[in-house]
Amino acid sequence: MKDRVTDGLYGLGWATVKKLPEPVAKGLGRRIADTVWKRRGASVLRLESNLARVVPDPTPARLAALSKAGMRSYMRYWMESFRLPAWSRERAAGSFDPKDVHHLTDGLASGRGVILALPHMANWDLAGVWVTRGLGVPFATVAERLKPESLFDRFVAYRESLGMEVLPHTGGSAFGTLARRLRAGGLVCLVADRDLSASGVEVDFFGERTRMPAGPAILAQQTGALLLPVTLWYDDTDVMKGQVHAPVEVPASGTRAEKTSSMTQALADVFAGGIAEHPEDWHMLQRLWLADLEKRQEKRQEKGQEDRTA
Template sequence: MTGQPPATARERLVDGMYGLGWGAVKKLPEPVAARLGRTIADTAWKRRGKGVLRLEANLARVVPDASPERLAQLSKAGMRSYMRYWMESFRLPTWSTEQVRENVHIHDVHHLTDGIAADRGVILALPHLANWDLAGVWVTRVLQTPFTTVAERLKPESLYDRFVAYRESLGMEVLPHAGGSAFGTLARRLREGGLVCLVADRDLSSSGVEVKYFGETTRMPAGPALLAQHTGALLLPVTLWYEEAPVMHGRVHPPVEVPESGTRAAKTSSMTQALADAYATGIAEHPEDWHMLQRLWLADLEPRTRNGAGNGAGGGTGSRADA
């Protein structure tokens, strides 16, 4: 892309690895891909790298009474769940609609289908639980409803392009997170009665809303709450969890209503806290499926990051390219 600095050697390596994943893993028999994912996960867990240690520290807040042994078990299961996400994602383009229908079970889906039928626009807001790409495929294929989402700009640009092409191949409209134009496009889609899906449990802008999350303060994006206020769209939290492969479950939680009174900031704060509470419920029930390998709580961030600089709460979600 014009104006972009040339990719570094590391960025080219990362891009090549993901290209290999999408090119090779999708050709493997499913049991082989599953075993490969577990092997990679167990190897990474044994090395005790930064991601594993951060995951374990995050889980310690979710399960505060867990012993060190229990936390180690959860982090190992968490890495396996994370790699299951990747193995599934690399293979999703080969899944048939019938496979998706048989292996994805969404509970309380009437909240979503009633909203779609009402033609008022619907926002689905999710945390980093299980496989939101698979849930998205269920929406596009089983419900036969297209939707719009956003993706973080990644380096190199070719890697971002891979993610966009991958998600567009699954029936999603993908907008870049950077640049400020995404909000306007999302609002238009909602006013037209469309569906918007956002992974929204980690602030990418350094201007998110402070919420209490497992008893401590973090920031979450204001976008879902603001979109609901601007457009009148229905705001629905969604949580996901894995069962025995290849089955995944999900739950559509009751709508987060716009408060009748208060300033816009107060309404946004209240609605974002309601999303955080719904996410916390799902994460507490299935902590091993929470893929949060980055710093999240403000107490864990460097001082300059807390003030809006650096890559902490305002940074991205890494190679997953989530919103």
Template sequence: MRERVADALYGLGWSAVKKLPEPVVARLGRRIADTAWKRRGASVQRLEANLARVVPEAGPAQLRELSKAGMRSYMRYWMESFRLPTWTPDRIREGIEIKGEHHLHDGLAQGRGVIVALPHLANWDLAGAWVTSYLQVPFATVAERLKPESLFDRFVAYRESLGMEVLPHNGGAAFGVLARRLRSGGLICLVADRDLSASGVKVDFFGAAARMPAGPALLAQQTGAQLLPVTLWYEGPVMKGEVHPPVPVPAEGTRKEKATRMTQDLADVFAAGIAEHPTDWHMLQRLWLDDLEPRDPRPEERAA
């Protein structure tokens, strides 16, 4: 029943919100965010706990203000996303400013393929729409499997309407397709600050251990593609972003050692961007290892 209700609500959002004037949508988003924040549900409490790691000097009152602003930013993401399929290319370009885009142009010009890796900051779907409408470059991405299947299908259709090729996250099944896209000189974009497989790379993130997906680093090693970290944030009515310099593949080490080093480099760039704009980090899930639910150890951990 919960899954059917969620599917119906998302469907209502995509069908109804896009028909409303933007000022009305903005007010609606703030009202929903403030209502959710006042209820102090599990997601709001988790967001606040995550922000406590990002802003360790913040006291209880400041954390509450940060989480309130964070919920407003999160609902802004959803309100924009519901309206994005109706935005013209000019409207998309007006809503985003990107610094360092020459890194993206340079990587594509070399024909080696480019991997864009970014955290859950601001509106990554708007950044993708900017790539397909402004740069006019198609790209592939991976979507988390959602339940019910109809809700997952809605998300796939939504992102495909923005010009993205969407692959389902089914273990490592998408890896080969992404590698082929890169070898042909293409672009892929991956949200890479949360490991969905429980088999990612352990990194130091704000002074504590977390796991992040190894896929971006492994793809860069295997295909020779450039790995570009990207951070995003809201600034008034505009979303801003920065394409950071490429993460190099280490000259020495095993494949795993190289992937660990590269993923830590990504995590460091992500952490710097999140620390500058903590309320735009939409992480309402558990991330750090000591926050995760207990699980059975992996075979290599049992052996150790």
């Protein structure tokens, strides 16, 4: 029942929000964000816990203000995403203003293949639409399998309607397909600040250890593709901002594991810089750092022991 309700709510969003006048949709998004923030649920508390590692001198008042702005940013992402399928090519092209996009266009022109690696900042779907409709360049990406399956199918259909090739993170051969696209000179876009597998690379992130996906670095090594970090943020306008950063180069020496570790750390450092500048636009509402993941595992083990004792 919970899965059906979740799927139905997302379906309602795509069916109705895109039909609302834009001022109404924006106001609705802010009201929902503020209501969720006031309830102080697990997602808001987790966001504040994550932000406490990001900002200096994180007083309760500072964290509360940031989490409120963060929920508004997060809900702006959803309101925009529900409406993206109805946007014209001109609207999509004019809604994102990235700096140093020449890193991307020059890389594609060289025929080398390009990997764009992004954190969960602002609206990565909007950035993708700008690429497919604004630049006219298709790309492949990977999506986390969601429950229920019908919700995952809905997300795949949504992103494919925007010109993206969507591969499931598990249950398929995503890596091989991505490598083929890159060797053919194509574009791959990956959200890469949170590891969804057991094979992530440990990195230092805001002074603590976490894991990030190894995929971007390994793909760059195996295919010769250019690896470009990208950071995104909102300002007070209707146009999202972004930065295409200089390439992360493959080290000249070392084992594959050493090269992968070095490149993933370089990505983490660029992500950290962008997040520090715009912490309210980092939509990380899940546990990320190893210390938090270990605490959750310990609680699960304790609960399991209690259940067995009972």
